[in-house]
Amino acid sequence: MTRRPNDAVTLEDVAREAGVSLATASRAVNGSTRKVRPEIRERVERAARELRYAPNAQAQAMARGRTTLVGLIVQDIEDPYFSSIAAGVMRVAEANRMIVSIASTQRRPDKEAEYVAALRGMRAAAIVIVGSRTDERAALDRLGAELTAFERSGGRVALVSQRRLPVDTVVVANRAGARDLAAHLIGLGYRSFGVLAGPRGLLTAADRLSGFMEGLAGEAVPLSPDAVVHGEFTRDGGHAAMMELLGRGRDLECVFAVNDVMAVGAMAALRAAGLDRSVGVAGFDDIVTLRDVTPALTTVRLPLVEIGEAALEMVLSEPGDGPRSQRVRGEVVLRESTPGIRPR
Amino acid sequence: MTRRPNDAVTLEDVAREAGVSLATASRAVNGSTRKVRPEIRERVERAARELRYAPNAQAQAMARGRTTLVGLIVQDIEDPYFSSIAAGVMRVAEANRMIVSIASTQRRPDKEAEYVAALRGMRAAAIVIVGSRTDERAALDRLGAELTAFERSGGRVALVSQRRLPVDTVVVANRAGARDLAAHLIGLGYRSFGVLAGPRGLLTAADRLSGFMEGLAGEAVPLSPDAVVHGEFTRDGGHAAMMELLGRGRDLECVFAVNDVMAVGAMAALRAAGLDRSVGVAGFDDIVTLRDVTPALTTVRLPLVEIGEAALEMVLSEPGDGPRSQRVRGEVVLRESTPGIRPR
DNA sequence: CCTCAGCTGGAAAGCGCTTTCCATACCCTG
């Protein structure tokens, strides 16, 4: 066999080797409605095996007019929140024999539209975008336009976030979760709270903040604007925000960080200040790898893997008449980081 | 415009709209060595923009005979070890305007070959496999054969692991890291050790174990076979192994878990047994999200993101004469989980 | 004024498949 290196085995090679036509080889090897005689099919399959034939997916995609590609857009794959959701998406993709292509926006909202355009070019069958969309108008509009173009060309889209664009969405009940959490914390006897909010403009963070405030208001517990500090959505952001809050010299019983990662940063800051046993800390998400921090973190558990699964399942199912949405609630998990305050 | 829904804008549409030929449109829009008059190029570009044209990547790939696809195979994207490496790979991919397609083997070694075959079909430009390859002979052989076929068809491959197959490899110095760690722990005064080893047959785990044993042997510190317990490479695996070890009633001063995640499980078990302050614990990897556990974990820091970057960079660079390898060392980080023992 | 080189636009081949559409062979019925 005198194939140059650097060129792959093609179906034509297989056909020749098996002594049949290209059409027959295709039918035997890659399936079809048409039948091919068992004896011949066997011959073709053997040839394919011997040559280590792997069908050219690009060519198949072109000929069939569809791909098995799922695009997944996350903000940061290193963040356990996103990697858990990604795991869910990948699991469903695998079950459907689809391959997933993934992109990280590094929290730059303008990247989303760019990646959608790229995926549109790849003729992806579906796109899942998981992100706390910002409220940046221009980026959102551009994303919407790209998504429309993608859908017009036959693709399907699901978002994991707020209901911000007219496409299928898995809505995470951030607001309700935070509201529940507030109620539980009040039930533990806490009355004076601080909040480590995320970056301004990040909707997930904003929703959790406002949900928490609603929860407090519902029980007539006040929250001074001075007790709310914004910071990055990261461990260090939580640490910095906590320091800032401590610096304001407020009397704190409990701190709510809008995600677990920030909460961990806050706990570190409190520990350094020797306050880790006197100030309660609560987070949000229930990140798996963080379940063993001490004291164990009170939080709102989000079924992240399931969220990823739901998103891809929704997008692979029969389309509805209009955009659908599926709501996922979190569940408050009380742990040692909020031991509570004995009623006085 | 009477395009059916469900079919995308094609270059031909753009050409017609701009009143030029297909060839010219291609040259204007997707670049070429050939020049096209500025006035015409402008007209084509405008048409493309107005129609929201996105070139069909499959078609381009076919015509050009190459893709911009990088395949990444990991064991479990939810595991922070892998997601950090993935982040590194994705960063380099983005810088090179390549898109990455990712697959999780869920720690089933036979999946690796299967995914390589799929990526070969997609005519991926490069594949990065990061995994602690098992010593399962059959799976390894099959993987080797697939990789050879992939390289023969012009693809490039890099492994992150041990030097087990004749391809470019980023070798993580697990053995040396564990050896150093042992030396440091001995320096802290510890003399009686337990080891929570990973699953049998998992090479990464085996290397760390044997490196640690070498380190002890080098200082003439004995380690009874009875003090080594194998367990899953997970938090729960570490927990279970620790329980088992405690059950053996040995006199322990310090425990080495072969990765951080197991170490965290072990710490939980020790805490439950009331031994968390009397037995030292060390891990391996220095997982970012675990840097805030208390007591802070002594470990061997691995530059995970950089490892991912190095792997893709190696594979995108000019190929060497033969398989190359690049060695990455870890650095011992002593923290509070191993306070040490005062010399008696 | 003719020739030839140098530009640049267009026609068409080809990338590796799938899928009509034909053609042939076979089997059944009357």
Next chain:
DNA sequence: CAGGGTATGGAAAGCGCTTTCCAGCTGAGG
């Protein structure tokens, strides 16, 4: 034994691009 299905293999069109190759036009040089 003729006529009409019914299988099943093969030829060829077509998917959306890139890239030769060809053709027409322009301007320079003799």
